[in-house]
Amino acid sequence: MADNNRKMVGSITSMDEDFAKWYTDIVKKAELIEYTSVKGCMVIRPYGYAIWENIQRILDGMFKETGHENVCMPMFIPESLLQKEKDHVKGFAPEVAWVTHGGSEKLEDRLCVRPTSEVLFCEHYANIIQSHRDLPKLYNQWVSVVRWEKTTRPFLRSREFLWQEGHTVHATAQEAIEETERMLDIYAEFCEKYLAMPVIKGRKTDSDKFAGAEATYAIEALMHDGKALQAGTSHYFGDGFAKAFGIQYTSKENKLVYPHQTSWGVTTRLIGAVIMTHGDDNGLVLPPDIAPVQAVIIPVMQHKEGVLEKCAGLKNMLAEDFRVKLDDSDNSPGWKFAEYEMKGVPVRIEMGPKDIEAGQCVVVTRHNREKTTVKLADIKAAVAGKLEEVRSGIYEKALKNRENRTYSCMNTDEIIKTLEENGDGFVKAMWCGDEACEDIVKEKTGAGSRCMPSEQEKISDVCVCCGKPAKALVYWGKAY
Amino acid sequence: MADNNRKMVGSITSMDEDFAKWYTDIVKKAELIEYTSVKGCMVIRPYGYAIWENIQRILDGMFKETGHENVCMPMFIPESLLQKEKDHVKGFAPEVAWVTHGGSEKLEDRLCVRPTSEVLFCEHYANIIQSHRDLPKLYNQWVSVVRWEKTTRPFLRSREFLWQEGHTVHATAQEAIEETERMLDIYAEFCEKYLAMPVIKGRKTDSDKFAGAEATYAIEALMHDGKALQAGTSHYFGDGFAKAFGIQYTSKENKLVYPHQTSWGVTTRLIGAVIMTHGDDNGLVLPPDIAPVQAVIIPVMQHKEGVLEKCAGLKNMLAEDFRVKLDDSDNSPGWKFAEYEMKGVPVRIEMGPKDIEAGQCVVVTRHNREKTTVKLADIKAAVAGKLEEVRSGIYEKALKNRENRTYSCMNTDEIIKTLEENGDGFVKAMWCGDEACEDIVKEKTGAGSRCMPSEQEKISDVCVCCGKPAKALVYWGKAY
Numbered sequence: 001m002a003d004n005n006r007k008m009v010g011s012i013t014s015m016d017e018d019f020a021k022w023y024t025d026i027v028k029k030a031e032l033i034e035y036t037s038v039k040g041c042m043v044i045r046p047y048g049y050a051i052w053e054n055i056q057r058i059l060d061g062m063f064k065e066t067g068h069e070n071v072c073m074p075m076f077i078p079e080s081l082l083q084k085e086k087d088h089v090k091g092f093a094p095e096v097a098w099v100t101h102g103g104s105e106k107l108e109d110r111l112c113v114r115p116t117s118e119v120l121f122c123e124h125y126a127n128i129i130q131s132h133r134d135l136p137k138l139y140n141q142w143v144s145v146v147r148w149e150k151t152t153r154p155f156l157r158s159r160e161f162l163w164q165e166g167h168t169v170h171a172t173a174q175e176a177i178e179e180t181e182r183m184l185d186i187y188a189e190f191c192e193k194y195l196a197m198p199v200i201k202g203r204k205t206d207s208d209k210f211a212g213a214e215a216t217y218a219i220e221a222l223m224h225d226g227k228a229l230q231a232g233t234s235h236y237f238g239d240g241f242a243k244a245f246g247i248q249y250t251s252k253e254n255k256l257v258y259p260h261q262t263s264w265g266v267t268t269r270l271i272g273a274v275i276m277t278h279g280d281d282n283g284l285v286l287p288p289d290i291a292p293v294q295a296v297i298i299p300v301m302q303h304k305e306g307v308l309e310k311c312a313g314l315k316n317m318l319a320e321d322f323r324v325k326l327d328d329s330d331n332s333p334g335w336k337f338a339e340y341e342m343k344g345v346p347v348r349i350e351m352g353p354k355d356i357e358a359g360q361c362v363v364v365t366r367h368n369r370e371k372t373t374v375k376l377a378d379i380k381a382a383v384a385g386k387l388e389e390v391r392s393g394i395y396e397k398a399l400k401n402r403e404n405r406t407y408s409c410m411n412t413d414e415i416i417k418t419l420e421e422n423g424d425g426f427v428k429a430m431w432c433g434d435e436a437c438e439d440i441v442k443e444k445t446g447a448g449s450r451c452m453p454s455e456q457e458k459i460s461d462v463c464v465c466c467g468k469p470a471k472a473l474v475y476w477g478k479a480y
Numbered sequence: 481m482a483d484n485n486r487k488m489v490g491s492i493t494s495m496d497e498d499f500a501k502w503y504t505d506i507v508k509k510a511e512l513i514e515y516t517s518v519k520g521c522m523v524i525r526p527y528g529y530a531i532w533e534n535i536q537r538i539l540d541g542m543f544k545e546t547g548h549e550n551v552c553m554p555m556f557i558p559e560s561l562l563q564k565e566k567d568h569v570k571g572f573a574p575e576v577a578w579v580t581h582g583g584s585e586k587l588e589d590r591l592c593v594r595p596t597s598e599v600l601f602c603e604h605y606a607n608i609i610q611s612h613r614d615l616p617k618l619y620n621q622w623v624s625v626v627r628w629e630k631t632t633r634p635f636l637r638s639r640e641f642l643w644q645e646g647h648t649v650h651a652t653a654q655e656a657i658e659e660t661e662r663m664l665d666i667y668a669e670f671c672e673k674y675l676a677m678p679v680i681k682g683r684k685t686d687s688d689k690f691a692g693a694e695a696t697y698a699i700e701a702l703m704h705d706g707k708a709l710q711a712g713t714s715h716y717f718g719d720g721f722a723k724a725f726g727i728q729y730t731s732k733e734n735k736l737v738y739p740h741q742t743s744w745g746v747t748t749r750l751i752g753a754v755i756m757t758h759g760d761d762n763g764l765v766l767p768p769d770i771a772p773v774q775a776v777i778i779p780v781m782q783h784k785e786g787v788l789e790k791c792a793g794l795k796n797m798l799a800e801d802f803r804v805k806l807d808d809s810d811n812s813p814g815w816k817f818a819e820y821e822m823k824g825v826p827v828r829i830e831m832g833p834k835d836i837e838a839g840q841c842v843v844v845t846r847h848n849r850e851k852t853t854v855k856l857a858d859i860k861a862a863v864a865g866k867l868e869e870v871r872s873g874i875y876e877k878a879l880k881n882r883e884n885r886t887y888s889c890m891n892t893d894e895i896i897k898t899l900e901e902n903g904d905g906f907v908k909a910m911w912c913g914d915e916a917c918e919d920i921v922k923e924k925t926g927a928g929s930r931c932m933p934s935e936q937e938k939i940s941d942v943c944v945c946c947g948k949p950a951k952a953l954v955y956w957g958k959a960y
Contacts, residue, residue, distance in 0.1 A: 034604060034607060034608065036553075036554055036600065036603060036604065037558055037561055037603060038554045038556045038557070038558060038591065041554035041555075041556060042554070043551060043552070043553055043554070043600075043604050044551060044552040045551055046549035046550065046551055046619070049549075049550050049551050049552055050549075050550070052552075053550065069526035069529075069530075070526065070529050070530070070533065071523060071524060071525055071526055071529050072523070072524040072529055072532075072624075072642065073516075073523055074516055074518045074521035074522070074523070074640055075521075075555075075593075075624060075626070075640055076518045076521060076577075076640070077518070078517055078518060081517055094583050094584065095583050096582075096583065097556075097579045097581070097582050097591070098579060098580065098581040098582075099577045099578060099579050099580075099593065100578060100579075100580045100581065101577070101578040101580065102576075102577050102578075102628040102639075103574050103575050103576065103628040104574065105628075111518065111577070113555075113579065113593070120516065120523075123516065123517060124514060124516070124523050127514060128514065139526070143624075144552075144555060144623075146555070148582040148583040148585075159582075160554055160555055160556070162552065
């Protein structure tokens with residue numbers, strides 16, 4: 001029993017020893033993914049996919065509440081269509097998969113597998129938008145996209161990944177900018193509330209914008225190892241795509257005008273972010289709202305008369321309010337403890353003959369392993385309370401990690417020294433707005449992630465690089 | 481007002497005049513789809529996609545209740561992997577889309593975009609199945625697949641379509657056959673109960689099986705025009721795929737054995753089936769369970785004081801139990817009536833100043849346009865009752881259509897004559913089981929759809945073609 005337990009837990013690399021190895025150990029051992037013979041693509045296994053289904057369900061509800069509708073575009077984009085917006089094609093053409101043959105027939109116009117669907121939405125919008133009465137259009141789709149990455153890692157960077165992409169059209173620039181900000185806010189709310197993951201809302205620098213966008217907003221999270229992860233983006237397009245695709249509408253004043261557009265997306269990368277924000281050396285730690293199993297019941301001395309029956313009764317009762325599982329397999333309790341810790345189940349309930357006699361059970365929270373004895377009569381309220389404890393506990397821990405790893409620096413050498421001495425983290429530094437300075441800082445410090453937070457501070461008057469007057473505070477970090 | 485009404489309805493071709501044109505008119509005018517510049521691929525618009533979401537939600541619930549779990553496989557299949565099962569590759573290779581380049585790099589092993597995912601599931605199963613304890617595996621995925629069809633029609637046959645594909649592995653042949661039948665039963669129950677579409681459960685002939693299957697089961701529905709539509713399939717694979725892919729498990733008796741597999745699927749074709757089963761010359765008629773809007777409220781004389789407020793109150797109350805919409809746009813009531821008839825909304829509620837004064841409203845059912853005056857106090861129960869009336873009404877109508885169009889024939893000439901005189905339909909005829917006879921009947925009568933119903937009858941002792949002893953009753957028909 002103890003052996004099994006050790007074997008399973010022992011097989012994960014410690015996160016302090018090798019964070020990258022720890023990560024790939026977890027995605028495999030928690031049965032989130034499996035590799036395939038298709039390089040850079042993976043199988044998302046039932047436990048991993050159930051996490052994605054929960055993410056989808058919650059986000060889809062938030063999108064629909066704010067008036068968005070789901071659609072489904074083709075997965076292919078003709079090369080000629082992709083070329084219509086010049087910045088966009090420059091950004092994506094080098095990393096797409098090309099379909100050249102259908103059956104035995106060679107295609108005249110090659111098709112790429114969508115890396116993103118702006119051009120398909122634009123073609124459609126040009127067809128269906130005529131009047132101001134047709135606006136706004138607030139569409140979203142849940143699909144997979146393909147980008148031919150050289151180096152891949154499960155969830156974080158894969159050649160095919162699942163995502164949602166919102167694409168909206170508005171009568172005015174003002175309305176489109178509001179939509180861009182609204183969706184950024186929804187992403188931030190989702191991450192903080194349901195993933196228990198603190199994020200910084202901000203804007204990308206011009207050199208770091210989405211191909212074809214006027215402005216790109218993003219939410220940035222800091223992982224346990226101090227690296228930054230972009231968790232969602234929201235783009236304002238102005239009327240650039242509308243002009244390239246001839247989308248026009250007749251205004252109330254009976255004039256033909258170009259509308260303004262946005263797009264926004266989050267991906268299965270969020271699962272990678274959850275792993276690296278909350279996980280520990282015993283495995284995954286899942287935020288209760290997206291956990292496929294919120295509470296697992298583990299019988300103790302299950303061969304004793306009445307134990308399994310009582311556990312089954314408890315399961316049925318809890319299943320009214322929670323996603324709950326009873327593990328009555330032959331494995332030892334110790335083995336089961338280790339297994340569900342690895343899988344990050346937020347709450348474990350242990351119940352044996354003595355507990356049953358006393359009309360109680362033992363409830364253990366995953367993130368801190370705290371044990372509480374609970375009267376069976378109070379169990380529903382106790383589980384609800386414990387799930388909330390896990391949620392707030394892991395949020396606070398992640399927030400503290402970010403706070404402890406956020407530094408303010410006044411010049412480039414200080415950035416280098418700070419990161420060397422303290423390890424990776426967010427570095428706050430002022431910037432003049434000049435791309436040359438951005439490149440120098442990036443080059444010298446290795447911090448490729450940069451984000452101008454919505455809540456600006458002024459920690460100095462001058463640029464961290466050139467010493468000229470500063471225009472914005474930037475969060476610098478090493479990027480996933 | 482009357483003009484608008486006429487214009488909108490008048491723009492659909494009558495179904496008796498040209499059924500194919502009527503069909504394509506409906507998919508466009510009801511805003512289910514829009515064409516794209518990608519040949520054979522379409523945009524599924526919000527109203528069409530909402531129908532699919534309802535289908536998904538209900539079926540996904542039925543799958544999960546029977547122990548199935550969702551996963552996600554890559555969309556690509558390496559050519560070398562596709563070739564592992566020889567019947568399977570022969571069946572699918574001619575109709576796949578080939579990815580030959582990733583970015584600017586030419587791929588050594590071409591990738592096809594999945595036409596179906598047996599080989600990916602098999603590769604995965606070979607990795608994760610070792611012991612009898614790992615069985616059964618009951619997996620499903622909701623994705624899109626691509627088949628390079630020459631002739632395409634929205635929903636019925638398109639190059640890309642949405643579907644679910646279940647793939648299961650079982651210790652014994654017996655268990656796998658039971659699974660094949662269970663899923664066929666679930667499909668039939670879904671179609672009859674939620675789509676109000678009667679189906680015949682049966683088995684395909686050997687020449688008509690899925691590529692690589694030992695047996696293919698299907699549900700067949702008869703469309704309004706008398707043509708047959710295969711609405712779902714369930715395949716029993718035996719251990720053929722397991723042998724080709726080296727999937728083996730250690731049995732309880734500690735022997736290394738091959739498991740038995742199944743796969744089963746339904747597609748967005750079901751939406752086409754719903755259109756052609758229930759639609760009429762005023763447009764779509766949607767079964768209430770999958771209708772995006774189950775009841776639409778149309779204010780009459782909405783400029784009069786209190787009408788819109790009262791309608792909004794009614795909407796809020798009904799929204800507790802139903803998917804309900806209030807159309808308070810500037811369009812005339814007549815225009816709105818026509819629009820929601822086109823969109824197949826099962827129940828329409830009209831309410832004007834006189835109704836409000838009398839504390840009532842008028843409820844109209846889509847399929848028969850029957851009007852009922854209902855007291856506002858009773859409206860919830862009335863709407864529930866009317867939705868059930870629509871469901872059973874359209875089911876009965878479809879069943880009667882099938883019964884009226886089902887014939888029994890004793891020889892090939894009689895089949896030809898029957899179809900000529902009565903138009904298309906199901907022809908019941910006995911068959912000796914010989915593929916040569918099957919080919920002759922198909923050739924002579926043009927009836928390409930053939931299904932051996934689970935509930936066999938014996939309408940004669942001899943084969944309809946050769947006169948030798950008959951082995952099975954077959955339903956013949958022209959196929960969508």
